[in-house]
Amino acid sequence: MTMLHTINKSPFENNALSSALKHAQKGDAILLIEDGVYGALKGTTASGDIWARRVDLRFYVLSADLSARGLAKGQLIEGLNLIDYAGFVDLVTTHKSSQAWL
Amino acid sequence: MKISILVNEGPYTHQASDSAYQFTKAALEKGHEVFRVFFYNDGVNNGTRLTVPPQDDRNIQKNWSELAEKHKLDLVVCIAAAQRRGILDEGEAKRHGKGDGAANIAPGFRISGLGQLIEMGIESDRLVVFGD
Numbered sequence: 001m002t003m004l005h006t007i008n009k010s011p012f013e014n015n016a017l018s019s020a021l022k023h024a025q026k027g028d029a030i031l032l033i034e035d036g037v038y039g040a041l042k043g044t045t046a047s048g049d050i051w052a053r054r055v056d057l058r059f060y061v062l063s064a065d066l067s068a069r070g071l072a073k074g075q076l077i078e079g080l081n082l083i084d085y086a087g088f089v090d091l092v093t094t095h096k097s098s099q100a101w102l
Numbered sequence: 103m104k105i106s107i108l109v110n111e112g113p114y115t116h117q118a119s120d121s122a123y124q125f126t127k128a129a130l131e132k133g134h135e136v137f138r139v140f141f142y143n144d145g146v147n148n149g150t151r152l153t154v155p156p157q158d159d160r161n162i163q164k165n166w167s168e169l170a171e172k173h174k175l176d177l178v179v180c181i182a183a184a185q186r187r188g189i190l191d192e193g194e195a196k197r198h199g200k201g202d203g204a205a206n207i208a209p210g211f212r213i214s215g216l217g218q219l220i221e222m223g224i225e226s227d228r229l230v231v232f233g234d
Contacts, residue, residue: 008118008232034117064124065117085128092228093103093134100231102110 002027004095008102010038011046016101021049026056029091031083033062037069042077054079062088105129106137106222110233112144113162114155119148122232123165130173138176138222139166141211145233146184149177149211163208170210177211178218189213 005024011017017039020030030050032040039046040061050059054077063082066072073082083091092098107126111118122139129136141148153163170177179189185198188206191213195204207213223229 006230008116008121033121085124086132088125089105089129089132089134092105092129092230098228098230100233102231102233 001096002029004029004031004091004098006031006033006098006100007036007039008034008100010035011044011049012038017046018049020099020101021053021057024053024057027058029058029060029095031060031062031088031091033065033088035069037061037066037071040066040076040080041071042075047077050077050080060087060091103227104135104137104225105228105230106226107139108219108229108231108233109139109141109145109148110143110231112147113153115144116234118232118234119145119162120160122230123162123169125230125232126175127169130169136173136175137226138178138218140219140222141177141179141183142219143180143183143233144187146179146187146189149179149184149208150189150206151208152206167208167210175210178214179207179211180219181213181215184213 005020007017007020009016059080060083061080063084107122109122113119126136155161190205191207192205
């Protein structure tokens, strides 16, 4: 029973990402949207949290929100998947439930 | 698949209303049924027809109303949250003695209760939440 976790805040603003990572189960998907995309940047003090779970979780970044902030794939932690809104819809339908970490 | 959406944040606040709109549009384009969009807390401010954003900015309320018309969407505004924030339909404006023309619920939206949120949770295959 896999779950989709959505995070819409930067890890430098609140602890939504770290809370989600602590609760997510093997096979779950983590989707970073809105300011949550800052959590996908490599080389930050928060990058290690995602890197530590890269094997048992799958990570997705909403590309529109990434480019809106002037960020590009080359700046992200390796192994993350860029998706569009259609991909977001697919993640919702292919997981049993979704949890917004607000 | 039957999908419902909950919007907890007002328009032009952060990004939740925009994200919810884009998600709803994408779900419809993929052929899914959007059972209902429920606006709660400051999210009810998506449903006032009195918003007049600058012409070069997106009009979030109008986007919702047009999407609702095109796809026969059920856009529901929480009544208690709406009354606190001055969102009224004809019936509520009259009931509270606010005078003629005070109703400001936007086209395509309707005011109802939390039961509608519970129902959409039961009736839908998926519930997706957008907020602050």
